[in-house]
Amino acid sequence: MDSRWATTELAWTTFPESGWEEVSGYDDYMSPIRTYQVCNVRQPNQNNWLRTDFIPRRGVLRVYVELKFSVRDCASIPNIPGSCKETFNLFYYESEGDTATDSSPQWRENPYVKVDTIAPDESFSLLEAGRINTKVRSFGPLSKAGFYLAFQDLGACMSLISVRVFFKKCSTTIANFAVFPETATGAEATSLVIAPGACVTNAMEVSVPLKLYCNGDGEWMVPVGSCTCVAGFEPSTDGIQCQVLRLQRGAISRADFPTSAFVGN
Incomplete structure (x- = not known):
């Protein structure tokens, strides 16, 4: 209001x-x-x-x-x-x-x-x-x-x-390749609210549980647990998603064309 x-x-x-x-x-x-x-x-x-x-x-x-x-x-x-x-x-x-x-x-x-x-x-x-x-x-x-x-x-x-x-809230965020949802602050100004996390696409858990603490000011605190990119994927430059390996991407791009297209290159 x-x-x-x-x-x-x-x-x-x-x-x-x-x-x-x-x-x-x-x-x-x-x-x-x-x-x-x-x-x-x-x-x-x-x-x-x-x-x-x-x-x-x-x-x-x-x-x-x-x-x-x-x-x-x-x-x-x-x-x-x-x-x-x-x-x-x-x-x-x-x-x-x-x-x-x-x-x-x-x-x-x-x-x-x-x-x-x-x-x-x-x-x-x-x-x-x-x-x-x-x-x-x-x-x-x-x-x-x-x-x-x-x-x-x-x-x-x-x-x-x-x-x-x-009201105050912690906005959706990504930490250690895990997504944490928007979370409202707790009942007291000093409360810490636990938000469970989920690995981003093409990532898997390496330590659990995945959680992040939302403090009374609407700020995230140090995350617990983490995920890592699965085989064939690597961290993106912004560090928030797992993308196909660069070498693998190059191989895929060449496979999109006939071999004759690369003669003389």
Whole structure:
């Protein structure tokens, strides 16, 4: 999910109605985007919730959330109570389907799971342009069909500019003449996921098991086991496939022509 590419209203669920408001805005390239903002700083005891649509998990165990937002400096707002905040909270809620309603799950920390309290690196005053902050958080392990994200405002003056949900993976690769498939990272940032390998065409195993480890950053680690080219084949110059031996290729090319064609050569 990436809210930056929304061409119509996001229409995420809010509670209460006087809290988060969806508005049109522009990104750094002046392209239109849909954003959410809230600024009830003059009223104490704020508890405003915003929940995304259902996000399918697609088999991954850990997801990452990139948030772009701006926050007004409380000190720059005159005549406000001491309850003004410059942070907001990020939660998620797992579900086996798109079952959430306007009242369920209830608008409170439990049954949601808190990911983190999000604070800006820079806030802005009335005379300054909004300073955009970017924060990335991750959570897992996930086990159900999908999840919702939720944002809780406790009295900030802020704009949630975009929300991007993604996962990390190790791309398909070839090592030691073995192919290892695309592999999603594990449930924890420090997890190592084992990917089994298979020899490339015209290669055979010389040590087993064939496996490669995918780390939490989506990078492959040192392979275990290897394959080698079978008789009559040799490694290609790029080292990722087995090709017919050069001498054998020459013999084949001559065999394609009658002997008379080579007289005088």
